[in-house]
Amino acid sequence: MASPWSTRHLIPFNVTRDDKPNNGLALCPNHHRAMDRFLIAPCPDPKHRAGIWRVGPALDPRIEGQKALVALDGQRVIGTDRGEILPRRRKPPLGARDT
DSSP: OOOOOOEEEESOOHHHHHSSGGEEEOHHHHHHHHHHHSEEEEEEEEEEEEEEEOOOTTTOSGGGGGHHHHTTOOOBBOTTTTSSSSSOOOOOOOTTOOO
């Protein structure tokens, strides 16, 4: 039986090489596709450590299949127990120069 959830990196793995849980979200397939198409995105917010959802202008609340996505705008992201939206910075190897 297939899982009803899929996972998505917050910041692409090829950019950060961070595969830890705090750089990911568990999403339903519809929300995963919407993130991949840049229709929705989790964004930092000073009031909520895990951030809030922002919705792109291409979505229209009058269209039945898009109402639920539009309703996410400004809602709190349910993050990891650490509540971080950004992955941890990797420590440079010993002897590496900080540039």
